[in-house]
Amino acid sequence: xxxxxVAAFVVLTANLGGYDLWPPDEPRFGQVAREMMQSGxxxxxxxxxxxxxxxxxxxxxxxxxxxxPYGDVTESTARVPSALAALLAVFFTYRLAxxxxxxxxxxxxxxxxxxTALFWWEARSVRTDMLLTGCLSAALYAFWMRHETKSGKxxxxxxxxxxxxxxxxxxxxxxFPLLLAITFYWGRRDERRALKLHWGLLAIAAVxxxxxxxxxxxxxxxxxxxAQNLGLAENLYRQTIGRFFMGVSKARxxxxxxxxxxxxxxxxxxxxxxxxxFTWKRRRENDAMRLLLCWIVPAIIFFSISSGKRAVYLxxxxxxFAILIGYAITALADDPRRAWMRRAVGAIWTVLLIxxxxxxxxxxxxxxxxxxxxxxxxxxxxxxGLGVSIHYDMLRxxxxxxxxxxxxxxxxxxxxxxxxxxxxxxxMAGHFAGLAVIAAGLLMPxxxxxxxxxxxxxxxxNLTEAGTGYRLYSVAFSREEYIFYTKHNHVPFLVDNWPxxxxxxxxxxxxxxxxxxxxxxxxxxxxxxxxxxxxxISDAELEKLRAHSESVxxxxxxxxxxxxxxxxxVGNAVRDFAVDVSSGEPAFLIVQEPDWCWLLPFAPELxxxxxxxxxxxxxxxxxxLANAQGAAxxxxx
Numbered sequence: 001x002x003x004x005x006v007a008a009f010v011v012l013t014a015n016l017g018g019y020d021l022w023p024p025d026e027p028r029f030g031q032v033a034r035e036m037m038q039s040g041x042x043x044x045x046x047x048x049x050x051x052x053x054x055x056x057x058x059x060x061x062x063x064x065x066x067x068x069p070y071g072d073v074t075e076s077t078a079r080v081p082s083a084l085a086a087l088l089a090v091f092f093t094y095r096l097a098x099x100x101x102x103x104x105x106x107x108x109x110x111x112x113x114x115x116t117a118l119f120w121w122e123a124r125s126v127r128t129d130m131l132l133t134g135c136l137s138a139a140l141y142a143f144w145m146r147h148e149t150k151s152g153k154x155x156x157x158x159x160x161x162x163x164x165x166x167x168x169x170x171x172x173x174x175x176f177p178l179l180l181a182i183t184f185y186w187g188r189r190d191e192r193r194a195l196k197l198h199w200g201l202l203a204i205a206a207v208x209x210x211x212x213x214x215x216x217x218x219x220x221x222x223x224x225x226x227a228q229n230l231g232l233a234e235n236l237y238r239q240t241i242g243r244f245f246m247g248v249s250k251a252r253x254x255x256x257x258x259x260x261x262x263x264x265x266x267x268x269x270x271x272x273x274x275x276x277x278f279t280w281k282r283r284r285e286n287d288a289m290r291l292l293l294c295w296i297v298p299a300i301i302f303f304s305i306s307s308g309k310r311a312v313y314l315x316x317x318x319x320x321f322a323i324l325i326g327y328a329i330t331a332l333a334d335d336p337r338r339a340w341m342r343r344a345v346g347a348i349w350t351v352l353l354i355x356x357x358x359x360x361x362x363x364x365x366x367x368x369x370x371x372x373x374x375x376x377x378x379x380x381x382x383x384x385g386l387g388v389s390i391h392y393d394m395l396r397x398x399x400x401x402x403x404x405x406x407x408x409x410x411x412x413x414x415x416x417x418x419x420x421x422x423x424x425x426x427x428m429a430g431h432f433a434g435l436a437v438i439a440a441g442l443l444m445p446x447x448x449x450x451x452x453x454x455x456x457x458x459x460x461x462n463l464t465e466a467g468t469g470y471r472l473y474s475v476a477f478s479r480e481e482y483i484f485y486t487k488h489n490h491v492p493f494l495v496d497n498w499p500x501x502x503x504x505x506x507x508x509x510x511x512x513x514x515x516x517x518x519x520x521x522x523x524x525x526x527x528x529x530x531x532x533x534x535x536x537i538s539d540a541e542l543e544k545l546r547a548h549s550e551s552v553x554x555x556x557x558x559x560x561x562x563x564x565x566x567x568x569x570v571g572n573a574v575r576d577f578a579v580d581v582s583s584g585e586p587a588f589l590i591v592q593e594p595d596w597c598w599l600l601p602f603a604p605e606l607x608x609x610x611x612x613x614x615x616x617x618x619x620x621x622x623x624x625l626a627n628a629q630g631a632a633x634x635x636x637x
Contacts, residue, residue: 001094004110008090011114011433012123013083014440017076020452020485023618026126027453027481029055030078033063034484037073043215047480048489057211058167059128073484078126085134086123090114092137093319096144100288101327108425109326115432118264118311119318124440128169129312135165136316139177144291147184150194159200163207174201176316179298184290252309257300260311267352267428268325270345271332278328295320329425339420346416346424350409353431357406359398394449397442404438405431456615456622457485459634460588464488470630471587473577476519476595481617490590493577494519494599500562500569511562518556518566519598525552526601527594534593534623535611537600546601574602581609586630588612593621 021027028047032055035046042061045052062081067073093113097106113119122130139161146154158177165173178197185192262269282289296317303313332338408431415427449455463470464487472490474482483490498519502511525548531541556563581587582605589609591599600606610631613624626634 001091001098001106001110004094004107004114005087005090007111007433008087008114011436012086012120014437015444016079016083016124016440017074018441019075019445019448020454021075021078021126021481022448022451023453023479023481026078027479027484029059029126029128030063030073031480031484033060033067033078034073036060036064037067043211045215048478048483048492055128056167056170057215058164059126059131062131063126079124082125082127082130083123085131086119088134089119089130089137089319092141093322096137096141096319097323097326099144099148100291100323101330105323105327105330107326108330109323111426111429112268112325112329113318113322115429115436116264116268116318116322117266118315120432120436122312122315127312129315131168132165132173133316133318135161135168135173136176137319139165140180140291140295140319143177143180143184146195147191147287147291155196155200159203162200163204166204166208167211172313172316174204175302176295176299179302180291180295183298184294251307254304256309257304257314261300261314264311264314265321265325267349267432268321270348270428271325271329271425274332274338274341274345275325275328278331279324292320292324296324333422333425336420342421342424343416346412346421346427349424349428349431350412350416353405353409353412357402357404357409359402394446397446400442401435401438404434408434450616451618453479453481453617454485456613456617456624457482459612459624460486460488463633468633469585470633471581471585473581473587473589475589475591476599477592482590493589494570494573498570499573500566503562514560514562515566518552518560518563519570521552521556522549522598523594525549526597529597531593531597534596534614537607542600542604542607545597549598549601571602574599574606578603578606581606582627584629586633587627588630589625591623591625593623596623 021030032045032047032052035049036042039046042057042064045055045057045060059081062084063073063078066080067077070077090110090113094106094110097109119133122133139158142154142157142161145151146158162173162177165177167173178201181192181195181197185195262272265272279289279293283293284290299314299317303309306313332342412424412427412431415421415424454461460470460472470488472486472488474490474492474495476494478490478492478495498512498515500511500515502508526545529541529544529548531537553563553567581589609625609627611623612626612631612634615622
């Protein structure tokens with residue numbers, strides 16, 4: 001167990017804080033924890049100063065607790081709770097596999113879990129899903145111990161783990177254990193009654209109420225802007241009924257998980273044909289197999305019925321999958337008649353590593369031996385036209401990763417042909433672990449130039465840390481990474497509040513949706529206009545932007561009677577915004593290129609704002625602009 005936990009620590013925590021918090025979830029959750037630290041209030045969660053009701057508080061409590069000695073939330077302190085939860089899941093997976101199938105299957109299950117693609121990725125991510133998985137792995141272990149021993153202490157541990165899971169992610173914390181209890185004890189009424197489900201769930205609800213009642217009282221809707229804050233019933237509806245039946249978030253087809261699971265279980269997907277056949281033959285073997293199947297199958301069916309789907313929703317199944325795979329692989333390794341199957345898996349794995357490893361040759365050539373011949377390698381790459389910098393550090397990182405894959409391919413081939421391939425599964429685990437550590441240490445910091453917002457926000461962060469006051473606006477979009485890395489709340493403009501009010505006979509939500517659709521149409525039409533220099537947009541370019549905007553308005557008039565009113569209302573709002581930004585104290589605004597294109601025709605005077613930064617952040621090109629007073633702040637000695 002110690003060897004498995006040490007391996008888990010090395011693989012899952014390598015370079016944990018070596019790159020930015022990546023959107024959409026990581027900066028959001030980091031910012032919620034930071035505002036909790038600043039307010040000192042563990043009940044009312046906020047982001048950008050507004051109530052945040054999407055997730056329960058457990059993750060934010062842990063991040064705040066870990067960050068407190070450092071005085072602020074950092075990349076490392078934000079990710080530590082997920083890593084610790086992953087280690088907890090590995091521990092309980094090992095312990096449960098040991099009870100079910102012995103030490104060999106337990107060791108194999110531990111290494112399978114550590115090197116499962118989805119599990120490894122989520123262990124390094126600031127999200128609630130790994131915390132949920134850690135709590136539910138404890139619940140699964142406690143359930144089995146209660147089943148074996150009939151001890152009351154394990155029943156308490158079972159419900160305590162469920163309670164922690166609900167604090168981690170809400171309703172899913174109850175769904176998995178409830179499905180297990182119902183299906184595992186199906187036809188066993190006395191045993192199901194002994195589980196005291198009604199009392200356990202009532203106790204969990206009482207504990208949750210200790211937090212949720214004061215939290216929602218403190219975050220009550222503001223009388224001045226009630227539409228901006230969801231009430232308790234509305235938010236509960238959106239997170240449960242809305243997601244399950246109506247697909248308010250991530251709507252997917254029913255077969256989504258059948259396509260998605262093989263990818264998320266990689267590289268152990270290569271053993272799936274054997275695991276499925278092995279499991280089917282032993283489906284009625286004993287209560288141990290019943291436990292694993294009752295944890296996996298009902299959950300897959302339940303979440304497949306749900307309209308809203310994401311790969312991470314099935315993350316709590318990974319420990320059970322790891323035990324099942326570990327048990328099946330151990331049996332496969334002992335079967336002298338199945339040498340062909342072990343060697344087939346080893347051969348496929350070798351080919352996959354070679355496919356990755358061959359890239360080491362051209363990348364290594366460019367990275368190390370061609371500095372003099374091609375001093376400006378970026379010019380030879382198609383990414384250059386997208387504003388992406390391909391530099392030598394990135395090529396070196398890719399070279400090390402792919403060269404390691406080539407070396408591992410040789411080792412995979414040796415493991416496949418020696419001893420009838422009985423150790424190929426351990427070779428696969430070691431290879432994945434090595435590639436994962438290299439990716440975390442070398443490749444992910446280089447990918448950070450595409451994903452991270454820290455460098456873009458550095459000028460404003462320096463002002464914030466120096467205690468300099470300024471206003472910050474986010475125009476036509478609002479993203480938490482800019483709040484987190486500027487360490488400054490922003491004022492959203494044309495994000496949720498649109499200037500045109502709904503007529504009495506029109507549904508307000510539908511009317512806002514129409515305005516957003518028209519804004520999106522303007523965005524799509526104007527972003528095709530080429531801009532030579534974003535710091536000096538010419539009159540000719542402005543006229544082209546205006547002409548594209550007018551074409552949208554002309555077309556939209558035939559579909560909506562409110563287009564002219566929208567044009568007037570938005571025009572007045574943008575011109576008022578231009579006056580507000582240009583005058584008064586130092587001010588900065590963050591805006592994406594396409595949004596700036598459709599807003600400029602309404603207020604051409606915005607062209608005069610000094611351009612401070614212009615970079616690719618994620619999938620968008622983003623501009624940081626300032627008024628004269630703000631620009632002066634950045635240029636003062």
